[in-house]
Amino acid sequence: MKTIVRCFLVALMALMTCFNGGAAFAETPSDQSFSPDPKIQKIAEAYSLDTVDFSMKQFGIKLDWSDASIANVEQALAQMNSSYVGTTPKPTDDQVMSFAKAYGSYVGEVYRRNHGGEWGMVTLGGNRFPGMRTTSGASFWPWGRAFNRITKGAEDNVTDYYMALLKK
Template sequence: MGILLKTIVKRFLLVLIALMACVRGGVALAETPSDQSFSPDPKIQKIAEAYSLDAVDFSAKQFGIKLDWSDASIANVEKALAQMSSSYVSTSPKPTDEQVMSFAKAYGSYVGEVYRRNHGGEWGMVTLGGSRFPGLRTTSGSSFWPWGRVFNRITKGTEDNIADYYAALLKR
């Protein structure tokens, strides 16, 4: 493996570890507290764009749900995640965090991309409370991290409804 590829893989794994720490803490949206910072990162943007396409494909094939990049399509994301959450709850043994995170990255990236494409913003790294993880900064300066919220939606249920989350983002 080339040095550049090793560096990219290492950085991605560090990001994933930080995200998992953040998800376990339950954070998913911030009003830009004083201990939060944001660094734009075009690499995160490219990763999110690719993952979001996975959500579009998976939704069509697995659930017969069309995702069209509109704000209204977030309701369809919630339908898909509700089915995933129901499966998660009824499955024993539970899928690993890594398995759930693969879906959280895809659907969280889709949610972030819908927001970015329709309302502006940029992907990058959010630093909050000593942890760093992928997220978006809105044009108003707020940050959010949809991967964490989708992970929570799948594992914790309707209290982390994605349609409600997205509606709250639009009010910021």
């Protein structure tokens, strides 16, 4: 267990140099709007490229931009959740969001590259945060889902999430 915690903390420090914190996210959109934002796409592209390298170095996990690679993202996030649960004191939300941005960006970029869609700002309940819109008009929040996977556990499985997106 100490090795996992140490791994998590080392990984956290490495990613903190690449990513910085904070975002809001929601579950079911009812009063949402979406504004495309090419700057967010560029940020997500950079995060996702770093995530490919980081996953191989830190976890020995290959991410190849395929839909099937989302299962590997789930594996990395499951390891982070195990470390998160066993770490006292807990990393801050901003620290966890660093990982969520990284892995959520990869999930979003795999979706965009393979199925279309665009990055932008979602407004929901008066809060604005980065998210995506599919070509069919559905919005989703990969950063928020990755954050929940790390902090809450398997109930927020990203593979299941991604497969549900493919059915929309």
